[in-house]
Amino acid sequence: MSAPAQPRRTTNLRLAWRLLRREQRSGELTLIMLAVGLAMLAITAVGALTGRVEVAMQLAANRLQGGDLVLRAATPIDPAFDASAAERGLRHGRTVTFPSMLRREGQFRLIELKGVDEGFPLVGQYRLTDGREVAYGPPAGSVWIGQRLARGMQLDAGEQIELGQSKLRIDGIYSDEPDAVFDYATGADRVIIAMAELPATGLVQEGARAQWRALYAGPAAAIADFRNWLTPRLERGQRLQDSSEGRPELRQALDRASRFFRLAAVLASVLAGVAVALAARRHADRHLDGYAVLRCLGASQGQLLRLTLLQLAGVIVQAALWSLPLAWLLQTLAARLAEPGLGVSLPPAPLST
Incomplete structure (x- = not known):
């Protein structure tokens, strides 16, 4: 200058x-x-x-879906997908849901049984009527039931119910759950159980009408990278969804x-x-x-x-x-x-x- x-x-x-x-x-x-x-x-x-x-x-929207990205399938999902997600720094969890019958002292009730692993929920918490708010599923040998089911069958915490070949204790009654969706087709209430307890019930068998889900959550860039890696590896009957795709009303x-x-x-x-x-x-x-x-x-x-x-x-x-x-x-x-x-x-x- x-x-x-x-x-x-x-x-x-x-x-x-x-x-x-x-x-x-x-x-x-x-x-x-x-x-x-x-x-x-x-x-x-x-x-x-x-x-x-x-x-x-x-x-x-992600809370109602259960994660940032959800893989849905009619058969068990390859565990290698979770390993790849973990390498990218993503959290992951698994659920499986299917209709079943709950028994208690001669009473029967159609329910939707939901098995959850240790990683679920990724987003949100369970709110129980005893004041607990937890980000994990029920302990081994027990289940959580919804308030409507508890009122309809006059169930309370500490009582036992039968699911398939297993007798399980009601550990709590939940008033709110992550990814809560009411099934208008069956009107069934959900019962939450640890996925590790499902084999003992004998309810998950080949040909069972079950929906398996793998859920992933983490930074947007890592989610996008994982989705690009996963998309070409999807098998027949598997579908990836985010919050806008999985719930039309949310979109x-x-x-x-x-x-x-x-x-x-x-x-x-x-x-x-x-x-x-x-x-x-x-x-x-x-x-x-x-x-x-x-x-x-x-x-x-x-x-x-x-x-x-x-x-x-x-x-x-x-x-x-x-x-x-x-x-x-x-x-x-x-x-x-x-x-x-x-x-x-x-x-x-x-x-x-």
Whole structure:
């Protein structure tokens, strides 16, 4: 940079600062500063809240599915898939569900028996009526039953039931479970059992109408890499699903929510842009005479443009000092008000929003 250029730039900065201070004292910049601040407030608050809600809904969808990626099959799934997932840093779990009959003192009830391994659940927890919230299945030699089944058969924790060739103790009654889905075709209640206990029941035999699932959870990049590796190795009758593919109703809800929040963000941006444009136009109209005087005094068009941009930068910085903290406060308040209606806990907003 040449020697004369540095003093010229310093002079421009000083002049821009003096003009900015003068217009602030006279109230000339109040309107444009308010417009810029409100624009930043609207865009930041809506953007942060939108991001939090979308992440929360995606997490809720993954919880209802049981993981980030699910492999479904009508036959047992190759354990080598889990080993490959573990190499990529993914958590994995297995479940198998099939219809069965529960017996207790001459009473019979059609149920859906669900076997879970040590890795399940990957997302969410079981909530039991005795106050426990656990991220593992029932202990060996026992089962968990749902509240409706407990009421219908007058069952309580500590009592015994029969499943196939096994007598099992009711360890607890659950009020909420991960990947809970009501079977409208059979109306059957679920009974949860450790997968290691299934062979002793004699219920899982060749030809049984069972659905096997392998569930995987972890970073999005690792999930995508594992999916690319797994897809060409799928056998007949096996299908990979994520939260949008496995549950059509969830896909529709997520799509509608995304469209709504994108529309809200666009609307906030448009309104903010209009407000800034109107304020800037009014500001420019009121300063045409001043710019004309500066041109008569020898200021070039480039110098006037630089002065205007420097003043605008000062306005933006000062507007950000009050609008960004207020936007953060407003989106936090809005999130707290929205959580009861959404039925989910919103994750914290990233500082980069």
